[in-house]
Amino acid sequence: MTTARYTHGHHESVLRSHEWRTAENSAAYLLPHLEAGRSLLDVGSGPGTITVDFAQRLAPGPVRGVDASSDVVAKAVALAAERGVDNVEFAVGDAYALEAADASFDVVHAHQVLQHLERPVDALREFGRVAGPDGLVAVRDVDYEGTIWYPLLPALAEWLDLYVRVHRSSSGEPAAGRRLKSWARAAGLRDVASTASVWVFESPEDRAFWGGMWADRVVQSAFADRARAIGADDGQLERISDGWREWADHPDGWLLMPHGEILARGADSGRR
Numbered sequence: 001m002t003t004a005r006y007t008h009g010h011h012e013s014v015l016r017s018h019e020w021r022t023a024e025n026s027a028a029y030l031l032p033h034l035e036a037g038r039s040l041l042d043v044g045s046g047p048g049t050i051t052v053d054f055a056q057r058l059a060p061g062p063v064r065g066v067d068a069s070s071d072v073v074a075k076a077v078a079l080a081a082e083r084g085v086d087n088v089e090f091a092v093g094d095a096y097a098l099e100a101a102d103a104s105f106d107v108v109h110a111h112q113v114l115q116h117l118e119r120p121v122d123a124l125r126e127f128g129r130v131a132g133p134d135g136l137v138a139v140r141d142v143d144y145e146g147t148i149w150y151p152l153l154p155a156l157a158e159w160l161d162l163y164v165r166v167h168r169s170s171s172g173e174p175a176a177g178r179r180l181k182s183w184a185r186a187a188g189l190r191d192v193a194s195t196a197s198v199w200v201f202e203s204p205e206d207r208a209f210w211g212g213m214w215a216d217r218v219v220q221s222a223f224a225d226r227a228r229a230i231g232a233d234d235g236q237l238e239r240i241s242d243g244w245r246e247w248a249d250h251p252d253g254w255l256l257m258p259h260g261e262i263l264a265r266g267a268d269s270g271r272r
C-alpha cells in the first residue's frame with residue numbers, strides 16, 4: 001500500500017507543516033478558476049486545510065477529499081466540523097483508482113502528492129478520467145533539488161543530500177516540480193499550462209516554524225527511520241537537527257522552495 005511507504009509518515013512534526021497550508025499559500029494558481037457551485041475532488045488531501053478552504057470558496061458546490069491514510073481523513077473530517085463547512089466530505093481513497101465516474105468533477109486537484117507516487121503518470125491519467133474533457137486537473141509539487149537558503153550552513157546541505165536519497169529510496173521523485181509538465185503530457189492531458197511559485201521562509205516566525213519542524217522531523221518522524229535504513233546514523237541526524245535550529249535562530253536566515261504547477265484538461269476519451 002502506498003501509504004506504508006509515504007516518506008514522511010504522519011508524525012506531529014509532519015502534520016505541523018501540512019496544517020500550515022492554505023488555498024492562498026499553496027494553490028494560488030488555481031484560485032481564479034474556482035467559481036462558486038463547481039465541484040472539486042482533492043486527491044491526497046491530508047489533514048484537509050486546503051480542501052476546506054476550497055469548499056468555502058466553492059459553496060454550495062460539492063467538495064470531496066480522499067487520502068490513503070484513514071488517520072488524516074479523520075483529522076480532515078474534524079477540521080471541517082470545527083470550521084462549520086458542510087459542503088465537503090472526506091474518505092479513504094486511492095489516487096490510482098478513484099471512486100468517481102468519468103467526467104464527474106469540475107476540478108481534480110492534488111498538492112504535494114505526485115512526488116510520493118511510484119507511478120505519477122498513471123495517477124494523472126486517472127485524474128484526467130475523473131475531470132473529463134471539460135474539467136480541470138490542477139497539480140502542484142515542490143522541487144526539493146531546487147531549494148536554496150542562506151546562511152550556507154553545511155548541515156543544511158547535508159540535509160538536502162540525505163532528504164533526496166531518503167525520498168527516492170522510499171518511493172517517488174523529490175524533484176517532481178520540474179517534471180509535472182512532462183508527466184501531464186505523457187498522461188494524455190490536454191491544454192497543459194505549466195507555471196511555478198515559491199514558498200519563502202524568512203521572518204522570525206517562519207524560521208521558527210519551518211526550522212523547528214525540520215529539526216524535529218529529522219530525528220523523530222518516519223523520515224528518521226528511513227534515513228537510518230539507508231545508512232544515516234544518529235550523530236548525523238542530530239547534526240542536521242542542530243543545523244536547522246541554528247538556521248531558525250539566525251537573523252539572516254532565508255530559504256526558498258520552488259514549486260511546479262500544472263493546469264490541464266482531462267483526456268477526450270476518459271480512461272485508456
Ligand SMILES: C[S@@+](CC[C@H](N)C(=O)[O-])C[C@H]1O[C@@H](n2cnc3c(N)ncnc32)[C@H](O)[C@@H]1O
Nearest residue numbers: 002018044045046067068069093094095111112
Ligand atoms: C505531503 S501530503 C499532502 C497533503 C495535502 N495535499 C496538503 O498539501 O496539505 C501527501 C498525502 O498524500 C497521501 N497519499 C500518498 N499516496 C496516496 C495514494 N496512492 N492515494 C491517495 N493518497 C495518497 C498521503 O497519505 C498524504 O496525506
